[in-house]
Amino acid sequence: MATxxxxxxxxxxxxxxxxxxxxxGRAWLALIRVSWQRQARARMMVLIALGLLAFMTFLVAIxxxxxxxxxxxxxxxxxxxxxxxxxxxxxxxRNAVPLDPVTGAVQRAAAGAYQAVLFNPEATRRAxxxxxxxxxxxxxxxxxxxxxxxxxxxxxxxxxxxxDRNLLWLLTRPLSRPAIYLAKYVAILPWALGLNLGxxxxxxxxxxxxxxxxxxxxxxxxxxxxxxxxxxxxxxxxWFRRAAVVAILYSFFLETVLGNLPxxxxxxxxxxxxxxxMFDRAQDLxxxxxxxxxxxxxxxxxxxxxxxxxxVVLLALGALVFARTEYLDLS
Amino acid sequence: MLLFDKVTKWYGPVIGLxxxxxxxxxxxxGLVGCNGSGKSTLLRLAAGQVRPHLGSVQVCGxxxxxAGAKRHIGYCPELDTFYEEMSGRRFVEVMAxxxxxSCREARRRTAEILELVGMADRAExxxxxxxxxxxxRIKLAQALxxxxxxxxxxxxxxxxxxxxxxxSLELFLELARRGKCLLVSSHELEELEKLTDHVxxxxxxxxxxxxxxxxxxxxxxxHPLSIRIxxxxxxxLAGALLGLEDVxxxxxxxxxxxxxxxxxxxxxxxxxLTGLVLEEDFDVRHLETLDDSTHAILGYLLGKRTT
Numbered sequence: 332m333a334t335x336x337x338x339x340x341x342x343x344x345x346x347x348x349x350x351x352x353x354x355x356g357r358a359w360l361a362l363i364r365v366s367w368q369r370q371a372r373a374r375m376m377v378l379i380a381l382g383l384l385a386f387m388t389f390l391v392a393i394x395x396x397x398x399x400x401x402x403x404x405x406x407x408x409x410x411x412x413x414x415x416x417x418x419x420x421x422x423x424x425r426n427a428v429p430l431d432p433v434t435g436a437v438q439r440a441a442a443g444a445y446q447a448v449l450f451n452p453e454a455t456r457r458a459x460x461x462x463x464x465x466x467x468x469x470x471x472x473x474x475x476x477x478x479x480x481x482x483x484x485x486x487x488x489x490x491x492x493x494x495d496r497n498l499l500w501l502l503t504r505p506l507s508r509p510a511i512y513l514a515k516y517v518a519i520l521p522w523a524l525g526l527n528l529g530x531x532x533x534x535x536x537x538x539x540x541x542x543x544x545x546x547x548x549x550x551x552x553x554x555x556x557x558x559x560x561x562x563x564x565x566x567x568x569x570w571f572r573r574a575a576v577v578a579i580l581y582s583f584f585l586e587t588v589l590g591n592l593p594x595x596x597x598x599x600x601x602x603x604x605x606x607x608x609m610f611d612r613a614q615d616l617x618x619x620x621x622x623x624x625x626x627x628x629x630x631x632x633x634x635x636x637x638x639x640x641x642x643v644v645l646l647a648l649g650a651l652v653f654a655r656t657e658y659l660d661l662s
Numbered sequence: 663m664l665l666f667d668k669v670t671k672w673y674g675p676v677i678g679l680x681x682x683x684x685x686x687x688x689x690x691x692g693l694v695g696c697n698g699s700g701k702s703t704l705l706r707l708a709a710g711q712v713r714p715h716l717g718s719v720q721v722c723g724x725x726x727x728x729a730g731a732k733r734h735i736g737y738c739p740e741l742d743t744f745y746e747e748m749s750g751r752r753f754v755e756v757m758a759x760x761x762x763x764s765c766r767e768a769r770r771r772t773a774e775i776l777e778l779v780g781m782a783d784r785a786e787x788x789x790x791x792x793x794x795x796x797x798x799r800i801k802l803a804q805a806l807x808x809x810x811x812x813x814x815x816x817x818x819x820x821x822x823x824x825x826x827x828x829x830s831l832e833l834f835l836e837l838a839r840r841g842k843c844l845l846v847s848s849h850e851l852e853e854l855e856k857l858t859d860h861v862x863x864x865x866x867x868x869x870x871x872x873x874x875x876x877x878x879x880x881x882x883x884x885h886p887l888s889i890r891i892x893x894x895x896x897x898x899l900a901g902a903l904l905g906l907e908d909v910x911x912x913x914x915x916x917x918x919x920x921x922x923x924x925x926x927x928x929x930x931x932x933x934x935l936t937g938l939v940l941e942e943d944f945d946v947r948h949l950e951t952l953d954d955s956t957h958a959i960l961g962y963l964l965g966k967r968t969t
Contacts, residue, residue: 351764351767352762353733353761353762353763353767353808354762355729355762356762357759357762357763357764358759358760358761358762361756361759361760361762362760365756365759365760369745372747495743496741496743497743497744497745499711499739499741500744500745500757500760500804501760502710502711503709503710503711503732503735503737503739504732504757504760504761505729505730505732505733505761505762505808506729506732506760507728507729508729510729657711657712657713658711659673659712
C-alpha cells in the first residue's frame with residue numbers, strides 16, 4: 332500500500348477487517364460526549380450569562396439583610412418609616428393624646444395586633460417569601476434570566492457548528508439527521524440545567540430563608556422551563572443562521588411583552604407556564620398573581636403538560652426542520 | 663456504486679445541475695470543468711449534503727441523503743475548517759467514534775490512517791497551527807478511516823507539496839486497485855492526468871462528456887487531432903498522408919523536417935500511418951499528439967481555451 336510520507340521500505344497495510352461492527356447507538360453517544368465537551372468552551376453568550384449570574388448574586392447578597400424581613404419595609408415605599416419604626420410614633424401619639432378608655436383600649440388592641448403580626452415568625456417568613464418570589468423569582472428570574480441563560484447554551488448547540496462551518500463533519504457521518512439533532516439537545520442539557528438550576532440555587536441560597544423555601548418549591552418549574560426553552564432555542568439554532576440574535580429578540584420582546592399582556596395572549600409565552608407551575612407549588616403560602624382575574628393562570632398539571640408537551644413538539648419540529656434543511660452556508 | 667439519475671438541482675433561480683445522468687463504477691474518475699460548471703454541486707449531491715429537486719442520487723443502493731449511504735461515502739471537502747482546538751489525532755479519532763466505532767477501535771484506526779496519510783508523527787499539534795498541506799492530509803484521513811467504497815475528493819491536491827502530491831497520487835491509485843470508486847474534482851489537470859484518463863467534463867450544470875480521454879477525443883469530429891511528426895522526408899510523407907481519407911490538412915511549422923498533421927478519426931489514422939511508414943520506409947524520429955490532453959479537450963468542449 333502506498334503511503335503519504337511513509338517510507339517505501341515499510342509499507343503500511345490497510346486496516347484489517349473490522350472486529351466489531353460500528354453501531355449507530357455508539358456513534359450517537361459519542362456525538363453527545365463530544366458535543367458536551369465542546370460546549371465547555373465558553374463563548375460570548377455564556378460569558379454574558381455568567382456575568383449576569385455574578386451581578387444578580389451580588390445584588391441579592393446586598394439586599395438580603397433588609398429586603399425579606401418586613402420589619403424593614405417602608406411605608407410609603409423607599410422614603411417613609413419602616414414597619415418597625417411605625418410602632419413608635421403610634422405609641423407616642425397614644426400616650427401624648429389622652430383618649431377615652433374605650434378608644435384607648437381599641438387603639439392598644441390595634442397596636443398589639445400590629446406588633447403581634449410584625450414579630451410573628453411565620454408571618455415574617457411568608458412575607459419574605461412573597462417578596463422574594465415577586466421581586467427576584469418572577470420579575471428577574473422567570474422573565475429575564477431563565478430565557479437568557481437557556482439561549483446562551485441552546486443556540487450554540489447547532490448555531491456554533493453552523494457559524495464555524497463544522498456542521499459538515501457531523502453531516503458526513505453515518506448518523507441520521509434527527510439523531511444528530513437530538514444528540515445535540517441532550518448535550519446542551521447538562522450545561523443549561525447546570526446554569527439555570529445552579530444559578531437559581533445560588534440566588535436562593537444567598538437570599539437566606541425565603542430563598543431556601545423558594546428553591547424547595549420552585550426547582551421543578553425551573554427544570555421544566557429550562558427543558559422547554561432549550562427545545563425552542565435549539566429549534567432556532569437549526570432554523571436561523573444567527574440564532575442567538577433571533578433568540579434574544581424573542582426573549583426580550585415576545586416573552587416579555589406576551590408574558591405581560593392581559594387575557595389569553597400571555598399563554599403564547601413559555602414563562603407564563605413556568606410561573607403557573609410556581610403559583611401552583613406555592614399556593615398554600617398565598618402566592619398568586621396580583622390580579623388573578625386578569626392573569627388567568629392555569630393549574631399546575633395543565634402548566635406541566637403544556638411545558639412537557641411543548642418540549643416534545645418543539646424537539647420533533649426541530650428534528651424535522653434539521654432533517655430537511657440543506658445547509659448551503661457550510662461550504 | 664454511484665448513480666445519478668436525471669438529477670436537477672436549483673439554487674433559487676439558478677440551475678446548479680441540469681438533468682445529469684451518471685454512473686460510476688470502481689476506479690478513478692476525474693471531475694473537471696470551469697468554475698460554476700456544477701462540479702461542487704455534483705459532489706455535494708453525491709455526499710448527501712444537498713438533495714436533488716428532480717431525479718435521484720444513489721450510493722451503493724441507498725439514497726445519498728440517507729444515513730445509510732454515509733457508511734459507504736468518504737468525503738474530503740474543499741472546506742478548510744475543523745474543530746480547531748483539537749489535535750489532528752483527536753479530530754480523526756472523534757470522526758471515527760462518530761462512525762460508531764468503539765474507543766479502542768477508533769484509536770487503532772486513527773493510528774493506522776494517520777500513518778497512511780503521513781501524519782503519524784505530526785498529529786499531536788493543534789489543528790489551528792497546521793499548514794494547508796497538513797490540513798489536507800487530515801481531511802483525507804477522516805474520509806478514509808471507515809474504509810468507504812466511494813471516495814469523493816474535492817481538490818485533494820490543493821496546498822500539498824510536490825512530494826506529498828506524488829504520495830497522494832500513489833495512494834489514490836492503490837485505493838482504486840483495491841476496488842474503491844474515487845471521484846476526484848481538480849483544477850490541476852496535469853496531476854489529474856497522472857491519476858486517471860477517465861474523466862467527466864462538466865459545463866453549465868451538465869455533463870458535457872464522460873469516458874476515457876481517448877473516447878472523448880474521438881468524438882470531437884469538429885476538432886481534428888493535431889499530430890507532430892519529425893521526419894527527414896517530411897514533404898514526401900505529407901504527400902502520402904494527404905491521400906488518406908482521415909487527414910484534414912498538413913502544415914510545415916518548423917522547416918522541412920517537421921510535419922503538423924490534422925486528422926479525424928485518430929484510431930484509424932494511426933493504423934493507416936503505421937502501415938504507410940512501414941511500407942514506404944519513412945524514418946520517423948518523433949511522433950507526438952498535441953491536443954489530446956484533458957486541457958485541450960476541455961478547451962474544445964467548452965468552446966474556449968482553458969488556463
